[in-house]
Amino acid sequence: MNWHVEVMAGKLAAVREGRIRRLMICVPPRHLKSHVASISFPAWCLGHDPSAQITCASYAQDLADKLSRDCRRIVASDWYQKLFPTTWLSPQRQAVPEFETTAQGCRIATSVGGVLTRRGADMIIIDDPLKPEEALSQAQRHAANEWYDHTLYSRLNDKLSGALVLIMHRLHEDDLAGHVLGQEEWDVVLLPAIAEAEEWHRVETVFGS
Numbered sequence: 001m002n003w004h005v006e007v008m009a010g011k012l013a014a015v016r017e018g019r020i021r022r023l024m025i026c027v028p029p030r031h032l033k034s035h036v037a038s039i040s041f042p043a044w045c046l047g048h049d050p051s052a053q054i055t056c057a058s059y060a061q062d063l064a065d066k067l068s069r070d071c072r073r074i075v076a077s078d079w080y081q082k083l084f085p086t087t088w089l090s091p092q093r094q095a096v097p098e099f100e101t102t103a104q105g106c107r108i109a110t111s112v113g114g115v116l117t118r119r120g121a122d123m124i125i126i127d128d129p130l131k132p133e134e135a136l137s138q139a140q141r142h143a144a145n146e147w148y149d150h151t152l153y154s155r156l157n158d159k160l161s162g163a164l165v166l167i168m169h170r171l172h173e174d175d176l177a178g179h180v181l182g183q184e185e186w187d188v189v190l191l192p193a194i195a196e197a198e199e200w201h202r203v204e205t206v207f208g209s
Contacts (some may be wrong), residue, residue: 001151003203004191005032009188010204015123022186024177024180025167028193034058034103037066038127042107045123047084050103054121055121055155057130061111064096067127068109072099112144116155123163125150126176128204135171145179174187 004027015019027033041053056071058064074080076089086103093100100106110116114131126148134140156162166186170177180186189201 003201004037006203007065007189007191007201008033008169009035009041010202011134011187011209012037012165014187014204015165016041018161018163020187021161022184023163023164025165025185025191026170026190027167027189027191028169031191032068034127035070035176037125037165039070039074042125043071043080044078045079046075046101046105046107047087048059049083049105049168050087050101051105053108053157054120054125055108055110055116055123055152057110057112057114057129057152058127059112059115059129059134061097061109062108063128064111068097068099068107068129071073075101095204100181102172108117115148116151119155121155122157123165124156125165126152126167128168129166130168130171130177132171135175138174141172141174141176144176145174146173148176148180 009183011020011023011025015023023031024134042056045054056064056067058067072089075087087123088102090100090102098106108119129144130140166177166180168177172178180195197202
């Protein structure tokens with residue numbers, strides 16, 4: 001456990017509560033961003049609201065599937081059932097890329113560029129949309145940005161109340177983080193590996209949640 005994890009968790013909690021609708025967290029690799037945002041957070045959201053529809057996207061389908069399995073393992077655990085007794089996995093739909101609850105909530109796993117036809121989401125979490133080597137390619141950056149604009153963004157059930165979370169490490173000035181900052185106002189958390197100046201970060205603790 002470290003303070004930066006508490007900062008990320010506090011901001012994600014604000015997303016679930018509706019206080020933040022567009023959240024961007026820029027953090028270096030190996031700092032638990034996927035564990036917090038793509039594994040624990042969707043499980044926590046479904047625990048509070050088993051009807052929530054959540055889509056999680058990463059740069060590759062195998063990575064997205066791995067994160068989905070880890071999240072599903074939490075939801076299926078005994079300790080989770082004791083914490084959230086009204087959230088149950090649906091026995092009819094427990095596939096790796098998508099699992100549902102008995103309340104018709106779901107967590108869908110997809111890759112950047114993947115097809116999401118006829119699927120909607122109350123919340124979309126984008127976790128590392130580009131590999132580091134892909135960020136050097138203008139074509140790869142353009143493809144990821146176009147997919148966000150024309151496919152992913154349209155999957156929000158409600159464009160105003162729906163939430164978008166982008167968590168990644170910055171790779172290029174025209175990566176997805178740079179692209180979306182020019183479109184909407186985002187709540188941005190920057191956690192550099194090495195701070196270039198003194199920084200202050202507020203840990204938002206929500207008791208009883």
